[in-house]
Amino acid sequence: LVEATLSAQSAQIDTVSGATYTSEGYRQSLQSALDDARAATSA
């Protein structure tokens, strides 16, 4: 196995995998922000 130290990144991403969120959790999530950004750039 490959072991490393956990770090926090703010890389550019398209989507997020994480623990299943509630609707409340979604509103505060990075995925929600990505969805808003995607909606704003849709043709």
Added chain:
Amino acid sequence: MSSIVIGRHHVEHVMGMAVSIDVRDGSLDAALDAALREVVAWLHHVDHTFSTHRVDSPISRLGLGELDLDDMDDEVLGVLALCEELYDDTDGAFDVLSVPAPNGSRFDPSGLVKGWSLERAAGILERHGARNFCVNGGGDLAIRGEAAPGLPWRVGIRHPADPTAVAAVVPASGRCAVATSATYERGAHIIDPSTGAPTADVASVTITGPDLTFVDAYATAVFVMGAEGLAWLLDRHPDHAGFVITHDGRTLATPNFPAV
């Protein structure tokens, strides 16, 4: 970013989660509208059939003893067969009969139904001609193709302690599923079938592989197994990759885990 992204994007709130559907095929707009309508109808059908929050769903009535297996249709029986297959496959670490359900029964296949239904949603999009898309249901993903010509989808793995940060970025293209099991959103809800009690030996488990039905179930199973689970995955499913975040701030990955 001010550039226009082609395709279609839709967020549907269903099955107690947000499902984000991001299709990046530009030349199929009318077909994509029909595809999105069919995916949304499918997800609501799954909710009505399999929800353990609805006491009148067939799966709740089965769990509560109001209906028998004889009353179930082939779709439900197929899901139950998959649950059994995954119980055997994971040596009992994935067990839908050990999970307390919201309807009061101890039968909750929701952990299988989620991945299975999202993978089926991906199949619907493909049938309508979509080739490049990401279906993200509450943090579990079925991906096809690329985010843009020559560019893989960049999948952030959420940092357990910081909802705005990611712990790793996984490039995904072609046919790829990504699922994460962790307790930072809904508390200690993952049951160890061997004890019947909630477990959280590790902070987060992410699995990648070809089919979200299995990837999602393996994420749950490896979470139950703890850090040992990655050795199980390597041994039994070398076509899958795994990434574990420990409570003391380390990450453990199988050598084939594609993080950058």
